[in-house]
Amino acid sequence: MSKLGVAAGLAVLGLALAAWSHYPVPDAQGGGTISGKVKFTGAKPVMRKIDMSEEPKCKAKYTAAPPTDESVVVNANGTLADVFVYVKSGLPASYKAPAPAGPVTLDQDGCRYHPHVLGILVGQALAIKNSDGILHNIKAKGTKNRPFNISQPTVMSSDRTFTAPEVMVPLECNVHGWMHAWLAVLPHPFFAVTGTDGAFTIKGLPPGTYTVEAWQEKYGTQTATVTVAGSETKTADFSFAAK
Amino acid sequence: MIDALLALVLVAPPVLRPSSLVPMQDTTKGKVVYVKWCAGCHGDGGAGDGTAAAHMLPRPRNFTGALYKIRTTASGQLPTDADLMRAIDEGLSGSAMPAWKGRLSDAERRDVAAYIKTFSSFFADTSQHVAPLKFSGEPSGGTGANALKTGRQFYDSIGCRKCHGDQGRGDGPSAPTLKDDAGFPIFAADLHQSWRFRGGGSAADIYRRLRTGLDGTPMPSFSDLIDQKFLTDEQLWRLAQYVRSLSPPEPPEVRDVIHAPQIAGTVPVSPDDSVWRGVSRYWFPLVGQVIRKARWFAPAVTGVWVRALHDGHTLALRVSWDDRTQSPDSAWLGFEQRVLETVAGDDSGQPPPKAEPWPDQLAVQFPRHLPQGMERPYFLMGSETDPVYQWRWTSRPRRSVAGLARGIERFDTLPGAPAGQASFDHGEWRLVFTRALATPDTANEVQLEAGRAIPVAFFSWDGSSGEHGSRMAVSTWYFLALDRPTPPGVFISPVLAMLVTLGLGLVVVRRAQRRGRGGPGR
Numbered sequence: 051m052s053k054l055g056v057a058a059g060l061a062v063l064g065l066a067l068a069a070w071s072h073y074p075v076p077d078a079q080g081g082g083t084i085s086g087k088v089k090f091t092g093a094k095p096v097m098r099k100i101d102m103s104e105e106p107k108c109k110a111k112y113t114a115a116p117p118t119d120e121s122v123v124v125n126a127n128g129t130l131a132d133v134f135v136y137v138k139s140g141l142p143a144s145y146k147a148p149a150p151a152g153p154v155t156l157d158q159d160g161c162r163y164h165p166h167v168l169g170i171l172v173g174q175a176l177a178i179k180n181s182d183g184i185l186h187n188i189k190a191k192g193t194k195n196r197p198f199n200i201s202q203p204t205v206m207s208s209d210r211t212f213t214a215p216e217v218m219v220p221l222e223c224n225v226h227g228w229m230h231a232w233l234a235v236l237p238h239p240f241f242a243v244t245g246t247d248g249a250f251t252i253k254g255l256p257p258g259t260y261t262v263e264a265w266q267e268k269y270g271t272q273t274a275t276v277t278v279a280g281s282e283t284k285t286a287d288f289s290f291a292a293k
Numbered sequence: 294m295i296d297a298l299l300a301l302v303l304v305a306p307p308v309l310r311p312s313s314l315v316p317m318q319d320t321t322k323g324k325v326v327y328v329k330w331c332a333g334c335h336g337d338g339g340a341g342d343g344t345a346a347a348h349m350l351p352r353p354r355n356f357t358g359a360l361y362k363i364r365t366t367a368s369g370q371l372p373t374d375a376d377l378m379r380a381i382d383e384g385l386s387g388s389a390m391p392a393w394k395g396r397l398s399d400a401e402r403r404d405v406a407a408y409i410k411t412f413s414s415f416f417a418d419t420s421q422h423v424a425p426l427k428f429s430g431e432p433s434g435g436t437g438a439n440a441l442k443t444g445r446q447f448y449d450s451i452g453c454r455k456c457h458g459d460q461g462r463g464d465g466p467s468a469p470t471l472k473d474d475a476g477f478p479i480f481a482a483d484l485h486q487s488w489r490f491r492g493g494g495s496a497a498d499i500y501r502r503l504r505t506g507l508d509g510t511p512m513p514s515f516s517d518l519i520d521q522k523f524l525t526d527e528q529l530w531r532l533a534q535y536v537r538s539l540s541p542p543e544p545p546e547v548r549d550v551i552h553a554p555q556i557a558g559t560v561p562v563s564p565d566d567s568v569w570r571g572v573s574r575y576w577f578p579l580v581g582q583v584i585r586k587a588r589w590f591a592p593a594v595t596g597v598w599v600r601a602l603h604d605g606h607t608l609a610l611r612v613s614w615d616d617r618t619q620s621p622d623s624a625w626l627g628f629e630q631r632v633l634e635t636v637a638g639d640d641s642g643q644p645p646p647k648a649e650p651w652p653d654q655l656a657v658q659f660p661r662h663l664p665q666g667m668e669r670p671y672f673l674m675g676s677e678t679d680p681v682y683q684w685r686w687t688s689r690p691r692r693s694v695a696g697l698a699r700g701i702e703r704f705d706t707l708p709g710a711p712a713g714q715a716s717f718d719h720g721e722w723r724l725v726f727t728r729a730l731a732t733p734d735t736a737n738e739v740q741l742e743a744g745r746a747i748p749v750a751f752f753s754w755d756g757s758s759g760e761h762g763s764r765m766a767v768s769t770w771y772f773l774a775l776d777r778p779t780p781p782g783v784f785i786s787p788v789l790a791m792l793v794t795l796g797l798g799l800v801v802v803r804r805a806q807r808r809g810r811g812g813p814g815r
Binding site (some may be wrong): 104184185186188189190191193194197198199200201202203205206208213224225226239 | 358360368369370371415420421439450451455456466467470471506508509510511512514515516517518521523551574
């Protein structure tokens, strides 16, 4: 019982950390803002159910509904979650990224990655947590960054950093073939991941004209050109259609 | 004075710069070597896509990503020059990569290593950290029961069995899902065949692989576990020693003749009969059938262990082999499809066949008649005019038949089948065929005479690798010899000879003594 409590506590902590690191808020002193929603059109795809029978400990965490493939997550309001929106280009050459704050946490909980899509700054630590306490290996398969593949057979945390901007570095577990996460490594903090409302906000932008890209795991990318001046807020909505 | 200075300059040794201590590497010359010897598999651009690559599993290394399995550096780090030289010099066991030491000169091998590094910009990036990990020496007692027990404990606790299986034959629950970074199917290593490990089969090699991981594959590094004190360095060594203990101490030697001793009583019909433990085993390597279409370049079964016994009336032939799957196994259908798509059979341009639930199969082949000289039927299942006599076993339906093969395509079943009993245990098939030495059908069925060299060959199919028909693993002809019972004379004659010698010796001594005593006094 107490083990369960600890596990649950860790899980909550992990989720909280994950949520906290989800939206790195750059220095909000002025600057422009780009915000918007990522819509989804067409028939909502039926996601494959994941059979976790080989890991009873993970399977037990899904009491309400069986876990499903996370490659497309359509929200109740018809928007898409887990879309990575970021400034692809347009920052002035003189722009200097702030020193990265604490680590970004990626948690392995219930044989899934939390979050499923995340961003990190070059040089910032990625804390890879195993809250499950069963064997996971975490493999990073970047091509601009050196890869890694480390074993985590117990509750533990390992830190890794990335040296080059890269969208995306695929992360995977080979023990559990369904576990995938996507890590964007950027030289600046102007990025966001859509949540359950499909919305994103990128704050603190210096004045300029930017190419903003929205990346979705299955549907690819879309771009928009947005010009911001002063501390104004511009809207950029994206829309992905079912395939 | 000037002359003296000049002389000094001429005589003084040139100042050694660090770079001149390192043998010079020449990428221009390296390219010449590469194009001639390496590009056929690794491709002109180093992307692992040479003309032969499509027939290989594992595929040749793609140098453009600078991902190397066998290194002494931490997970994800570039290999050292020595790591690259090791792979070139010694080759990679269990793959198509041969050892180049002796085939290419020292300079050629160094140059080609330098050229290979030009395929990736990572090697030119001076911010990349390339340093071998500090490896400890092997702790002693590595073959003792306590060490192996500790090793096994960590084999379980760090989850090796997830991929490598409970007994280490690469049959763990995650094994059918494994892919390498290029998306090709990859087998979890069969830990009972350490002679096929890419980076070497010693406990020290295994320890290093555990520390570094195999980049580009699902095999992770376990170094973090030592840093975080989940296990000690010595415990990781024990794990390496345990893994080493699963394979024979020496790589199996191929001996041409299987000796079948004669036993009193009747031969065992079960593969798990304890009698087999006392019988020598013989290893026969198998290779892909690449002579007839459809060819097969990725045989799943790399060899069979054979034991034989007879009791004067019946032969029992026990064949065991490692096979991850008890085919057909629906869990492996996806893997089978990926294997079939990855390994090109022919240059016919035909699309890869669809994965089907094929069974596992094994065939033992004999000539119909014992040859008088060295003439034997064609090893690859005989021919129309000179068929061979075979025993064929399938896993589903579980049965054994005998018949005549007239080439790969034609097999005519004969009425008399051998008895076949098989068991499957954690990635190993064990099968015993039994048949009377003499049978009525002397025209078609080989008569197994003691004291004769009986040609024998083996064929194997792993259904879950898509193997069936001509897609199979084959051996060449070997021999089976049924030992005659030792005639009692063999034991009695030497004793008699010794007694006679002893007797004669005593006589000589006695006579010499008598002469000494009774002879003229001195």
